[in-house]
Amino acid sequence: MDPSQNKRTTFDIIVVGAGASGMMASLAAAGKGASVLLLEKMERPGRKINITGKGRCNITNTAPLSAFLEKTGPDPKFLRNVFSRYFSQHIIDFLNQQGVDTVEERGGRVFPVSNRATDVTETLINALRKEGVTIISRCRVSGILVENGCIFGVETADGEQYTAQRVILTTGGASYPGTGSSGDGYQMLRQAGHHITPILPALVPLNTKGDLAEKLQGVSLKNVTASVWMGGKKLGEEFGEMLFAHFGLTGPIILTLSRRFAVELTKPEGMSVHIDLKPALDHKRLDERLLREINENGARQVQNMVRTLLPASMVELCLNQLDIDPFKPAHQLKGDERKRLRNWLKEFCFDVKGVRGFSEAIITKGGVSTREIDPKTMASKKIKGLFFAGELMDVDADTGGYNLQIAFSTGWVAGEAAAIM
Numbered sequence: 537m538d539p540s541q542n543k544r545t546t547f548d549i550i551v552v553g554a555g556a557s558g559m560m561a562s563l564a565a566a567g568k569g570a571s572v573l574l575l576e577k578m579e580r581p582g583r584k585i586n587i588t589g590k591g592r593c594n595i596t597n598t599a600p601l602s603a604f605l606e607k608t609g610p611d612p613k614f615l616r617n618v619f620s621r622y623f624s625q626h627i628i629d630f631l632n633q634q635g636v637d638t639v640e641e642r643g644g645r646v647f648p649v650s651n652r653a654t655d656v657t658e659t660l661i662n663a664l665r666k667e668g669v670t671i672i673s674r675c676r677v678s679g680i681l682v683e684n685g686c687i688f689g690v691e692t693a694d695g696e697q698y699t700a701q702r703v704i705l706t707t708g709g710a711s712y713p714g715t716g717s718s719g720d721g722y723q724m725l726r727q728a729g730h731h732i733t734p735i736l737p738a739l740v741p742l743n744t745k746g747d748l749a750e751k752l753q754g755v756s757l758k759n760v761t762a763s764v765w766m767g768g769k770k771l772g773e774e775f776g777e778m779l780f781a782h783f784g785l786t787g788p789i790i791l792t793l794s795r796r797f798a799v800e801l802t803k804p805e806g807m808s809v810h811i812d813l814k815p816a817l818d819h820k821r822l823d824e825r826l827l828r829e830i831n832e833n834g835a836r837q838v839q840n841m842v843r844t845l846l847p848a849s850m851v852e853l854c855l856n857q858l859d860i861d862p863f864k865p866a867h868q869l870k871g872d873e874r875k876r877l878r879n880w881l882k883e884f885c886f887d888v889k890g891v892r893g894f895s896e897a898i899i900t901k902g903g904v905s906t907r908e909i910d911p912k913t914m915a916s917k918k919i920k921g922l923f924f925a926g927e928l929m930d931v932d933a934d935t936g937g938y939n940l941q942i943a944f945s946t947g948w949v950a951g952e953a954a955a956i957m
């Protein structure tokens with residue numbers, strides 16, 4: 537859109553980056569009567585929203601505040617005030633009022649009934665138009681303009697300058713750079729004197745050593761526990777679903793572990809992931825179960841017995857690794873073989889090589905230090921008139937709709953605060 541069409545050349549507020557947080561910040565500011573210019577690098581706003589939730593957009597999570605905050609980091613206190621002002625029910629109500637019906641699924645996850653993430657993006661764009669926000673696409677901001685500690689505008693890669701006394705930076709993180717979020721904001725802010733805590737890929741699949749995972753590519757596991765170990769010490773574990781891929785491990789619990797141990801994963805030497813395929817049974821109970829299988833169906837081949845304990849596609853690999861004859865009758869399984877089978881089922885191990893990188897990371901950990909941001913307004917404590925929202929800041933969360941809610945909530949608070957400053 538050409539700003540001259542609006543016959544306006546100066547704006548109260550410039551918002552940089554039309555993702556979830558930038559669009560919400562623009563709406564909130566315009567709703568308070570401010571004139572808003574929204575600059576977006578890509579050809580259309582909201583490219584990342586369009587790919588969220590595998591194209592379905594897990595908009596938010598209905599978890600109560602304290603449980604919600606537990607899913608966020610690194611400083612959940614920073615978000616408490618923000619969520620007390622704009623939370624899950626606000627975004628649900630907003631979308632419902634705009635004609636996007638929503639549905640709550642397992643674990644409090646909220647999706648559009650249409651299962652189309654693009655409905656969320658289009659609704660936000662339409663609302664921006666209704667509020668009179670001027671959007672300029674294909675406009676990459678390259679720097680912020682600061683004088684005597686006050687912001688007065690932004691500069692674009694084409695050498696244009698747009699002036700405003702308030703600027704909200706919402707350029708997102710560095711993950712999935714094809715969506716436009718390629719870490720531009722960090723560079724601009726470092727130059728302006730802000731501290732950026734180290735940025736790391738998180739909610740990201742893991743590369744593992746050897747070809748074990750590749751052999752199981754496509755196999756998914758439910759109700760298993762995956763634990764991360766470093767030099768003989770267990771760092772933590774998650775229970776749920778995971779998946780084997782040609783490069784290693786992925787799926788919900790692996791992604792969650794990658795966020796929790798993002799820092800440790802920068803030096804993965806000596807790190808391994810152990811999968812407990814039978815977490816409901818301790819060693820003793822599992823042994824009793826194996827003995828029962830052998831006693832009740834001793835004539836059955838070992839491979840058929842193991843099939844009752846594992847997905848069929850894992851049985852051959854399991855017995856191969858344990859060097860157990862798959863065709864012999866189960867009653868011929870020796871005590872030592874039974875023990876090795878039990879240990880394998882409780883601790884299927886993978887050595888970790890590292891993470892897949894920003895191109896496959898759902899989020900970026902790290903960003904503008906929250907110590908330099910007023911938690912009530914999202915205003916910079918260093919540069920007057922500068923505000924932040926979304927993933928650009930050092931805030932992150934697990935999968936489940938938490939990250940988009942952070943973007944919507946911080947966007948809303950920044951937009952309102954900038955408008956009334």
Ligand SMILES: Cc1cc2nc3c(=O)[nH]c(=O)nc-3n(C[C@H](O)[C@H](O)[C@H](O)COP(=O)(O)OP(=O)(O)OC[C@H]3O[C@@H](n4cnc5c(N)ncnc54)[C@H](O)[C@@H]3O)c2cc1C
Binds near residue numbers: 555585590675928
């Ligand atoms: C594959 C995938 C699936 C996901 N699924 C979910 C999910 O279902 N639920 C959930 O809660 N979270 C999900 N997330 C995370 C969520 O999408 C992000 O946390 C959220 O979009 C962050 O919003 P943001 O506004 O801070 O940044 P972004 O959405 O990344 O928006 C930043 C915008 O700024 C623009 N920009 C960047 N630099 C410049 C510049 N120099 N000049 C102008 N514009 C610029 C970008 O083009 C972009 O449009 C997913 C992420 C990915 C990658």
